Amino acid sequence: MVEHPNDWNERITIAEQMLPLISRLHRDHNVVTSIFGRLLINVTAIDILKSHRYARRVTDRQLPPEQTLAILEQLLEMNLGTGSVDLGSLATRFEQQGGDFADGAALREYLSGELAGIVGTASEMRHTDVVLYGFGRIGRLLARILIAREATYGGVRLRAIVVRSKGEGDIIKRASLLRRDSVHGPFDGTITVDEDANIIWANGTPIQVIYSDDPSTIDYTAYGIDEAIVVDNTGKWRDRDGLSLHLQSKGVSRAVLTAPGKGDVKNIVYGINQDDVTEEDRVLSAASCTTNGITPVLKVINDRYGVEHGHVETVHSFTNDQNLIDNFHKGPRRGRAAGLNMVLTETGAAKAVAKALPEFEGKLTGNAIRVPTPDVSMAVLNLTLNTEVEREEVNNFLRKVSLHSNLRQQIDYINSPDVVSTDFVGSTHAGVVDGLATIANGKHLVVYVWYDNEFGYSNQVIRIVEHVAGSRPRVLPRRLDPAAL
Incomplete structure (x- = not known):
């Protein structure tokens, strides 16, 4: 028309x-x-x-x-x-x-x-301090999201970042990296630096820069920070003992890891198992970007059709863990030039799904191929189901889930013949189902899921932080459980 x-x-x-x-x-x-x-x-x-x-x-x-x-x-x-x-x-x-x-x-x-849930209720939200331990790719995106969320809802608020000093001009360089990003573009707002006080001002938010290489000895209360949630995005400590070092610092209530947790650390995928978090859980993991990208889709497919077993193949953008040019690396193949090669490597994401969804224990295998793109990855879910399915029925179901269910923030759906990876840069969803790529043949189903392994994952981390802080805003009108669709 x-x-x-x-x-x-x-x-x-x-x-x-x-x-x-x-x-x-x-x-x-x-x-x-x-x-x-x-x-x-x-x-x-x-x-x-x-x-x-x-x-x-x-x-x-x-x-x-x-x-x-x-x-x-x-x-x-x-x-x-x-x-x-x-x-x-x-x-x-x-x-x-x-x-x-x-x-x-x-x-x-x-x-x-x-809107009965918010009619006549207080407009003020509980404020919770957040500290970012580490300020790399994920740390800077978390900072951008937290600054925007504070302006939007006023719940969780970024108070400080903890980094190791790189010498003179350190804070200027870190502010510059927050201001400009080759993948995600410029910061939406203004950034200034107070070198004397070691503060980065971003859209009126003062971010205290603390220099330390020991997570257990920082007195956050000296900066007016208390009962803080520390988000560790260094990946250096991944088990309970290591992450608990943060709890030894003054002014810390919880630690959240932006990597898969080891041992008995709970791996949380927001939208799936955040209600497993109790008051006693002082250290948590936000799992990996791939686990977040595939777990919501796997859950709804399993709930509706049943999954006997499957294989997850991840086509993943290169990361800072790889070498720019050929050089020594402790990991197999990762020493080869990231910008020139497809690099076959292992991923624990398939096994990690079972930490959020125990019903998948022993059902999934997985591998990963690192490719020469800086952001946005794809997971190919090759599944054998308990029942026979048709392509259109599966796609229609996943589309409804993305629009009407309580997993709407985790699962998106697209049906376009020309989308490529750069179209998903900046996606806030954990994963985006590519409907045109779906294959169904009897009990065999293949689903392709795009995910911004940086920004989409960072949004999932913030949702966990808001959840444990009691600062998640109510979303109304209420959404349906996927099983009702």
Whole structure:
């Protein structure tokens, strides 16, 4: 259908009316709005219309902006507390019930029921200090996300980074690396440095730079930091004894590892087993990027069809662990030039799935091929199922899971003939199912899952941090369990 200029101008006018309402909800009530998962934060009128057009993936038609405008007007009249409110879902459900958006009283009654969890609640969130131990690829992305999350919800807040000093000008170089990134682009905001106080200021957030190479001897309380969650992204300590060194420092309540944990350390994949975390768990692992990318997809497939066994082949971007040119490396093959070769190596991700989903114990094997790209990887899930399946039925199920289930933040779905790895840089999902690549033949199923092994994984880490801090915002209206789809 060809879009008429008058229609476009009318929608732009409505979107412009929405902008101050979205801002007031955020500023006055700490309510963040979205349209089928697309956040309306720091957006333009064009961004709003693009989000309404995106709704076609869910409802098979463009979402009328006058419907969401009517909802926003009602939300501002309600006494709402902190939460994340999906305007697209609210509008669609109200219309499906035969609701009239012009009937303000009926719309208000409907919204009061759907948003009962945050009506009349306090707008303030509990603040929790976060310290990043290490400031490499993952550490700097965690910093970017934490700074943005503090501005969005005000729950977890980045207070400090701990690094080993590289000599004169160290803090200037680290600030520069936070400001510019060859893969993820420039920092969204302003960064300044106070060399005398060893503080990096990012969008008004003071980040204390602490120099140390011993996680057990830092007095965080001397910097006004207490009951902090330390996120260790060095990978140096991966068992309970090593990670517990962080707990010996003053002002630390928990330590979260951004790598697979060893021994009895719980490996948490947010969306799957975060409820296994108890008050007694003081050290945790956020597992690996690959484990996060594949576990949610494997869970929903196993719950629906049953998995007898399978093999996971990962096509993974190179990492700093590999050599830029041929040189000695303690690991097999990883000493060969990362930018010139496909490098066959091992991965523990397939076995690690069982740490989050015990029902997969002994069912999966896995290998990895490191390839000459800096970010975004792919996992090929080659599965033998308990039941026969058809390609379209599987794809339709995974698409519904990505749009309507409580795993919507973990699983995304795409059905485009031209997407390549760079299209997924910056994805906040744990994994993205490529529907056109799905193969089904009887009980044999092959599913291809893209994942941003840096940014998507970092978002999963932050979700764990927010969960253990008690700072995860409520997402409303409530989503379905995948089993109900």
